[in-house]
Amino acid sequence: MRLLVVVLGLFGWLVSHGAQAQRLIMGLDSAEQQALRRSPRLRQSAQEIEEQRALRRGSFAPANPDLLWSAPTGERWAPGVVQTIDFPTVYQRQARVAQAGVALAERGRAVSQATVRRDVRLAYLALQFSEAQLRQLSYQDSLYQSLLQATNRLYAAGEITSLQRISTEAEARQVRNQLEQAGVDRVAAQRRLGLLLGQPTADLATAEDLRRAGPALARTGAALLQALPADDSAALARSPTLAYAQQNVTLSQSGISLVRARRAPALTLGYQNQAFEGSPLRYRFQFGVSVPVWVWAYRAQLQAATARSKAAQAQLQTQQLELSGQYEQALADTRKFAASLAYYEQTGLPQATAIISQSQRLFRAGEASYLILIQSLNQAFTIQNTYLTTIRDYRRAIVELNYLQGQ
Template identity: 35%
Template sequence: MRPTLILLIYFLLASNAIGQNILTPDDAIRAALQNHPSVKAAAFEVQAKKYGEKTALNLPNPEVNIESPTGEFYAVGVLQSFEFPTVYSRQKQVAKAETALAQAGQRVSENDLRYMVRSLYLETQVAEFQAQQWRDRDTLYQQIAATAVRQFAAGEIDFLQKTMAENEAGEVRIERQAAEAQALQSRLLLAQWTGDTTNAPLLPLAPSEASFTLQNERLAESSPSVAYEQEAALVAERQVDLAKSRALPNFSLGYLNQGERSTPIDYRFRASVGVPLWFGQYRAGRQAAESEARAAWNRAEAQKLSVKTELDRLRTEAVSAFMQLQYARQEALPRSRALIEAAVRMREAGQIDYVTFLRTLDEAYAIQRDYTIRLQAFETARIQMFYLSGQ
């Protein structure tokens, strides 16, 4: 895409945004939760598990047969088999536990989506902020280049200084176009995830309130990924109970006249009991379920430890980034603005040449870029902490 076309699209989108409501991170998250397919898929999975609860009482179909027990007439019989009632109650418990697991998975999907939208929102904020920085710098450098051309024509500066000023202005113009293209791409990507096509303006990039009061242990306990593993462990425990009930006898009841036509009704019924003699296979099934349950609980503990460790690391990074950010806001940024103003004033007074002037400007703008990087690092750490704690 040619730079002029990128600029045209960017400014058309920007002009459409004037007068619109601001799109906040909460608005973006809310829109994504309503529109994104992954959240809808998770909701359907929960719905499927709830329907599955109704299949816990999965009785086999009754057998209807016609036979001639005496060789004199045909009799119609029916036979119904069923498990011990405890089996059905525990199958119901397993089904409910699987529903709870699907709901935990739904919360994981929603948390993943919140993290992605927050990250894209921050990325777009940073891209638009940097694009504005490059626009401001480009405006200044174009003025510098034009002034250098006039001074060269008047014989006030040499060819080297004029060429350097024009070259720097050209480089800044290219950087501006690249930054605006990146801002446009970030905005389009955010719109894809949120379904927002209004191109409403975002909140300006600024550091959020720093709060690190909650203990990481508490934050880890609220993590959706930890909750999912814990629900998976509960499902495994219900599977253990179900495996134990498999060793209970099963039954069948039936009706068939196996005697003469005049056989009394009371003697036409039949009943049988399935005796669980093969203890080895039932024991093996129970042991396998118990081992899986222990493994599931250990996975949950491992996930909790992993989340807590990551939260510790992120807390340290966030505190460090916040301290650097505070320094940049209070000291570095004012110093960079003062450098730019002083350099422009001294250049206009002819006190410094263009080489020193441009080098000073580059150092001052590097301070501003460094501030943006520190701000992004701080906000990224906060977003990751929100993600791990399910906020």
């Protein structure tokens, strides 16, 4: 019998340690770096930059030469070639447009990097919250199961009513249902974070318990609020989204300059046979000018480029307004949750701990009724759960604030 107990104990130890070995515990910094390496969004941005760089290398692109066969004397056909070359400012403007396109693609990569970081931070936070909520509800479930057993004994002894027993059972079942839902939420949070890391089926776990992150989070939030500039425009100066919109305006203005440069005459060079048989100079050079006589076409192109530039400027203004509104909301949320976190750290949590311990002690001593016990426990657990929600919302506001500042 003793040998059987030892074998079962060893088997349980191996199973538990095997499950722990399969679980991947990951820190936030490591998750960010892994997501940046594996993100398809960033691979797309890298290819877009390569595309624009290739277009920049081809910015000096004269028209294809015309190969001609003519019969200048009416006796035989002679080959020739004609090349049209735009005014030099056209190629200069094309190079500027291409360079602006490369810069726009690079700004797009910065936006993608900031977006990936924000998504990973929020997904990591969601997993932290689900883990902390699971621990909290496991504790509540354990307490209510013990209370349910005690209630059943008291009911069997005739010391409490059937209503009190049913109420305790209802509370216990409700907590158990919340615990099961928290388990499902944790699996979903693991899935979301795993998709960003390129490991959708990994059993991920965070390296920090969210319930113990309150003091450090309060210090981080206080330092962030002190370092913020008074003007929101200064705070958004490093926003990658705003920089992308500004570069889009630069690109559209370069397009206007290119259209205007193309209205200049182009130079035509040719080398053709224009002589009789036996002439000492049969092949002769030919020079000409390509005159932009189709004025309406250039006028339409200029109108389109101007409208595109105005649309880009309007988009920039819209982006500034949206980012300013998002920044003000994130700033207000950060300040609001900072005050709320301070309350729970200094007052709420100590009171919740005291309520749980004292209500159980008084109930066992017969100095508190069953109704007071249940009300006290619900009040204390509500405080603890709200504390977790406050930490989550506070950190989420800080993540959004950092994202808007390009951090």
